[in-house]
Amino acid sequence: MGSLFRCEEMTLCQLFLQSEAAYACVSELGELGLVQFRDLNPDVNSFQRKFVNEVRRCDEMERKLRFLEKEIKKDGIPMLDIGDNPEAPQPREMIDLEATFEKLENELKEVNTNAEALKKTYLELTELKHILRKTQAFFDEAEFHHAQMHDPSMQEESVTLLGEEGLRAGGQALKLGFVAGVVLRERLPSFERMLWRVCRGNVFLRQAEIDTPLEDPVSGDQVNKCVFIVFFQGEQLKSRVKKICEGFRATLYPCPETPADRREMSIGVMTRIEDLNTVLGQTTDHRHRVLVAAAKNIKNWFVKVRKIKAIYHTLNLFNLDVTQKCLISECWCAVCDLEKIQMALRRGTERSGSTVPSILNRMDSKETPPTYNRTNKFTRGFQNIVDAYGVASYREVNPAPYTIITFPFLFAVMFGDAGHGLIMALFGLWMVLKEKALSAQKSDNEIWNTFFNGRYIILLMGTFSIYTGLIYNDVFSKSLNIFGSSWNSPAMKELFPSHIQLNPASQYQGVPYPFGIDPVWQVAENKILFMNSYKMKVSVILGVSQMIFGVSLSLINHKYFKHPLNVICEFVPQIIFLLAIFGYLVLLIFAKWVTYDVSDSSCARSLLIMLINMFIFSYPTHPCYLSAMYNGQEGIQAILVILAIVCIPWMLFVKPFILRRQWLNRPHLMSSPKPADGAIDEGEVVHEDGTTRIEAGHEESEEGFNFGDVFIHQAIHTIEYCLGSISHTASYLRLWALSLAHAQLSEVLWTMVMKIGFVVPTWPGGIILYLIFAFWAGLTIGVLLIMEGLSAFLHALRLHWVEFQSKFYGGTGYMFSPFSFETILELASTEDK
């Protein structure tokens, strides 16, 4: 069983599955999720693969299901998601599923078309009803107007629109035709204008608005329409008017002339509308019932169909053997999972009722296996941030277990406030305690998901920040005095001057504050001076320690991969170089802390200048802070510098020349050379059908040993390391910079914002304080927690990726992506949203 320190040992396996059992076996393997299949038909078009028909059928089924889902969503029916995981159904069940979906889809389509037709008729009838009503109004007006001017003995029924006037004028009955219809309200003005222009003002338009908006059957929107009636004389005008109505998409309706006919038609229309309403209601009810029944199962069906599709995609990667009875495939899996896989295969074979057992064969291969790190919910976050930079090469040391602690720790050194750390830790704790409920909600807010997936990281960062906050003695920019300060005030003989600098000789108790920075520094004016020196030195100490740790991890790598040459030619000079310069510096820092106190503080040696002088071999004696720190310093420092300088050619030259000598002295093998292949491979060999093994040391017998390449590679490595060791040490000073920025921001926020809230006394002050606190809290969370938190996170990440991992990490592997239904279903459900 592997652990997180190194990725799992993987092996290439060959699977022989009988054709009948293949489906069930792949289904079992999909549930297990421990196997990564390789594509044995890479040059086959996806349309020519064996199971392309089945995949096509699955696609059809999925399309039907999506259509159903859309309809269900349109009606707003909740889809039941029990969260159960149905197994992939057998191939023969696929036909049943297809039939069900087909039936549902057809039914739904039929219902939809019917509903559309009904709605169209309903619309027409409604428009007709409005027309009849409104034209009634026009006629009433005409009648009123008519009654004013003519004798009332005229029967109402026989009043035509124009009445007597039509008969009177010119002695001939003016035969006016009319058309009545309905048009969109927006189009009415341009409709009127067009009519006027085309017919040269010889038509007469009356219009009235329909108050209620009508539903457009095609789009389902509500539109406002108007009733109009156009009067004209003659056939030509009639055809023109009709054409214009067509152009403006106005619907024309036959409107009877006499009021009696209109009344009859009105009644008829009303009855028809009633009937239509009933039918429409029944149709929507039926549709709703069908959808509700489907909604119960639709999630289940989706899962089943996706599983079937996944299985057939995988089966497409398989190879059919010569006898056409057996499917062969190759897969990567972890060595310690082989038993589980065997059991899954046995289960699959049993389920399919086949008698021939499936065979799992281990194969040897020179190919680089994928990198598989078994993680649980806690370690997954940290493994992800390591993998984000580069997936570990196969079987090299995995930085993740150390990152679990060092990453939150370096974050905390940069964040360093116990109050803010407490808030962060509580946030992380809430997410961790409620993780089941929160992960069931399946939000698709990216930012929330990022925070939620990193909940353990946030919890750890917050906890370490509380600790470093107590060390820096910084709680919301205030200090805590738990143990009693080690500094006291001088005896008061008279009034104090405006500022006093306490003298360590008399006002210092002799022993430091037991835990963390003394609280007196928070109220001191020269706090930054003191903290700068402290934080810079701590940054360098932590940085050099982490780098030494990184180089030591490279030793573990060299020993594991059995490269003793690398140990001698890379690890030893690297560690000597690092220790001679920066290890020595760290020792000097500790020594300076111990040896100098206030009595000789003016002569406390300047470490930076001493380091520079070490390299230029200059040892001044004049200003006492530049003179030697201990006896024999000149000699020791000279040795160290020479040692460090010797390491450079050691790193540069020794390894290429030894490799060259090894190549020249190698025993001449009789292995068949393949001059056509050409390039040096590190192990990437085209392998035959699994069983042939290529000789070891093949990589160098390919084309000859390219000395130039190796030398340049080594030179780059050396330069990178030597220059990097200096620049990375300086880069660790960001630990100081960010913690200074955070402390200062916090202090500014307090003095400029919160302190003002305490100025006003009694109850008005209370209200003001209430408001100012809100402002202060908002800025604390927004600026100090979120912005500074993200910033410190980023810089801690960079320190790990570049400064730490460049000392040992290869990072050229590729991830193990097993065939797992879980991942496929999750991916599909995120795409759905």
Place this chain on the structure above:
Amino acid sequence: MGASAAPVIVITLFWIVIGGVIPWFVPKNENKGIIQTMQFVAIFCVLYIWLCTYMMQMNPLFGPLIDNKTLTMIHASKW
């Protein structure tokens, strides 16, 4: 001036207990190695930074510059 014995002993002992004793009691499940590593690295980091802070304050080269109002309060309440 220098270190006082008490805090050094207390704190070192405290973390050695947590760092040395507790790892023995981690139940032998599959995560034992990781948990032990985590504990060791955590305790090392924690002790390291505490030590640096303590050592730096042992022999201060200069004292805090305090204004007289604050100094009066320090004096009065006998910090």
